[in-house]
Amino acid sequence: MARMKFLCDDERCIECNACITACKNEHEVPWGVNRRRVVTIDDGQQGETSISVACMHCSDAPCAQVCPVDCFYTTEDGVVLHDKDLCIGCGYCFYACPFGAPQFPQDGAFGNRGKMDKCTYCAGGPEEDNSEAEFEKYGRNRLAEGKLPLCAEMCSTKALLAGDGDIISKLFSERVVKRQLSQEQQDPESRQVKLWGWKTAYKD
Amino acid sequence: MNRFILFLTALGFSSQSIADEHNIWRQIREGIGGYSAVTGQESNILIQASGSQWLYIRNELIAGTGAWLLALTVLALAGFFLIRGRVKLTEPRSGERIERWSRSERWLHFYTASLFILLAITGLSLLYGRSILIPWLGHDGFSRFADIAKIIHNYTGPLFTVGLVMMGMIWFQDNLFNKTDLTWFKQFGGLIGDKHPSAGRMNAGEKAWFWLLMIAGVLVSITGMNLDFPNLDQYRLIMQISHIIHSVSAFLLIIGALGHIYIGTIGTEGALQGMITGKVDKTWARQHHDLWYQQHENLTVQKNLSESKKNISTEQNNSGTQI
Ligand code: HEM
Numbered sequence: 001m002a003r004m005k006f007l008c009d010d011e012r013c014i015e016c017n018a019c020i021t022a023c024k025n026e027h028e029v030p031w032g033v034n035r036r037r038v039v040t041i042d043d044g045q046q047g048e049t050s051i052s053v054a055c056m057h058c059s060d061a062p063c064a065q066v067c068p069v070d071c072f073y074t075t076e077d078g079v080v081l082h083d084k085d086l087c088i089g090c091g092y093c094f095y096a097c098p099f100g101a102p103q104f105p106q107d108g109a110f111g112n113r114g115k116m117d118k119c120t121y122c123a124g125g126p127e128e129d130n131s132e133a134e135f136e137k138y139g140r141n142r143l144a145e146g147k148l149p150l151c152a153e154m155c156s157t158k159a160l161l162a163g164d165g166d167i168i169s170k171l172f173s174e175r176v177v178k179r180q181l182s183q184e185q186q187d188p189e190s191r192q193v194k195l196w197g198w199k200t201a202y203k204d
Numbered sequence: 205m206n207r208f209i210l211f212l213t214a215l216g217f218s219s220q221s222i223a224d225e226h227n228i229w230r231q232i233r234e235g236i237g238g239y240s241a242v243t244g245q246e247s248n249i250l251i252q253a254s255g256s257q258w259l260y261i262r263n264e265l266i267a268g269t270g271a272w273l274l275a276l277t278v279l280a281l282a283g284f285f286l287i288r289g290r291v292k293l294t295e296p297r298s299g300e301r302i303e304r305w306s307r308s309e310r311w312l313h314f315y316t317a318s319l320f321i322l323l324a325i326t327g328l329s330l331l332y333g334r335s336i337l338i339p340w341l342g343h344d345g346f347s348r349f350a351d352i353a354k355i356i357h358n359y360t361g362p363l364f365t366v367g368l369v370m371m372g373m374i375w376f377q378d379n380l381f382n383k384t385d386l387t388w389f390k391q392f393g394g395l396i397g398d399k400h401p402s403a404g405r406m407n408a409g410e411k412a413w414f415w416l417l418m419i420a421g422v423l424v425s426i427t428g429m430n431l432d433f434p435n436l437d438q439y440r441l442i443m444q445i446s447h448i449i450h451s452v453s454a455f456l457l458i459i460g461a462l463g464h465i466y467i468g469t470i471g472t473e474g475a476l477q478g479m480i481t482g483k484v485d486k487t488w489a490r491q492h493h494d495l496w497y498q499q500h501e502n503l504t505v506q507k508n509l510s511e512s513k514k515n516i517s518t519e520q521n522n523s524g525t526q527i
């Protein structure tokens with residue numbers, strides 16, 4: 001069984017924030033809630049690194065372990081989803097999650113944060129696939145339509161990869177090896193294709 | 205040769221870049237922050253390192269140890285009741301009753317106590333409901349219950365704090381430790397053995413409970429207030445630490461309260477009556493709080509004396525005007 005994963009190639013992410021815009025638009029995510037974000041380390045310095053991050057759909061998900069009402073479930077594809085009808089908005093998943101994925105729509109005084117919202121891997125929720133109720137609460141269910149998450153699909157540099165974990169990690173490691181080789185290739189006469197990455201880009 | 209040097213430098217560069225790469229990932233795992241166009245609580249941090257530690261402390265250490273401690277406390281109290289039984293009055297009741305708790309003290313006591321029980325039940329529901337109540341109520345049923353429990357807990361918390369602070373103010377003087385308390389502790393307050401160690405208005409056991417309540421109660425209140433307002437953009441680490449202190453202090457309070465409730469109800473004849481009606485029998489007062497009883501008697505004698513003096517003088521005045 002495939003386990004769906006996200007992978008972000010920090011050598012390629014150019015911090016264009018298009019994945020975020022795509023996500024917000026596709027799912028009509030409420031104001032103040034961000035299912036995905038791009039973080040730039042050493043911003044403005046040479047060698048800055050940008051990474052796009054959302055829920056990583058963990059195998060042994062900390063959010064699911066801590067939730068007092070046990071509202072998380074993992075689909076056959078390895079996607080971690082939750083049931084908003086059960087969620088009481090306690091915020092514990094946000095404290096446990098390593099990636100800061102869970103988000104809350106309300107201001108939070110007296111602990112009233114509303115129902116937790118997070119990246120669904122474009123796989124909706126427990127409601128019937130592509131129903132109105134599902135869209136209302138969780139956004140579009142692209143997986144049920146045979147499509148991959150929109151953020152990765154439209155990433156212009158293909159920094160953000162989504163799909164079966166085995167396939168995308170193989171893709172990524174091949175990419176890394178090629179990139180490394182073309183970086184070491186100092187001979188200007190060489191016919192070797194240079195695979196694009198920040199380090200190769202800066203070098204040329 | 206030239207080519208070889210070139211190769212070496214290239215190798216140097218690439219291993220340097222690999223080292224940089226490792227370095228950045230190590231920093232990210234340790235929770236280094238960057239810049240993010242997305243605003244929100246710590247949205248500029250990729251990985252928070254403390255999340256899984258907090259999860260372990262809550263789910264394993266606090267929930268696990270807490271359950272054992274609660275079970276052991278209940279067992280110990282039940283065992284104690286079976287062996288020692290109720291602490292009875294050793295002499296017959298005198299029939300004369302004196303005031304021990306004023307009306308406002310009694311109101312304050314039961315106000316704070318009811319809120320405490322409400323908070324303990326709703327708080328424990330959040331911690332143990334998943335394992336105990338879901339098999340019973342189902343996911344939907346428990347979610348509805350937990351939703352209400354959370355709301356009750358979050359709103360009554362500050363009201364409990366009000367009661368706690370007022371208790372601290374009115375009972376502070378009575379609960380300062382003194383030399384008598386040492387003997388009281390040495391004789392286990394008469395709970396073990398048949399001695400009746402001396403005590404003032406509060407015995408050393410009550411004082412210990414008072415101070416546990418004050419210290420753990422203040423911790424629970426401060427951390428609870430912090431947990432109550434996640435809209436103030438606190439770092440997650442602050443919330444995690446607050447939660448740990450909150451739960452640990454809550455357990456200390458619950459264990460203390462179980463002992464307190466045991467002693468105040470089935471454990472001691474006549475104690476509960478005192479808190480409900482405000483008055484205790486003189487025999488009870490002499491047995492449990494002899495120094496306070498003595499003081500009370502002395503005071504009444506003095507009061508009676510001065511009152512009769514007053515009466516005499518008013519009588520004289522009256523007679524004076526009559527003439
Ligand atoms: C003094 C005021 C108090 C305040 C403001 C307060 C507030 C809170 C808040 C905000 C939470 C997090 C729950 C959530 O948001 O879903 C919480 C949890 C909890 N509280 Fe309190 N609380 C107070 C007093 C108490 C007392 C007196 C007890 C016990 C005697 C208690 C026991 C607990 C427990 C056991 C939890 C659950 C921890 C968990 O699920 O991991 N609290 N409290």
Ligand code: SF4
Binds near residue numbers: 058
């Ligand atoms: S919300 Fe966080 S903890 Fe839960 S699966 Fe997603 S990344 Fe993992």
Ligand code: SF4
Binds near residue numbers: 067071087
């Ligand atoms: S906020 Fe909702 S999903 Fe998150 S732990 Fe609390 S109840 Fe579960």
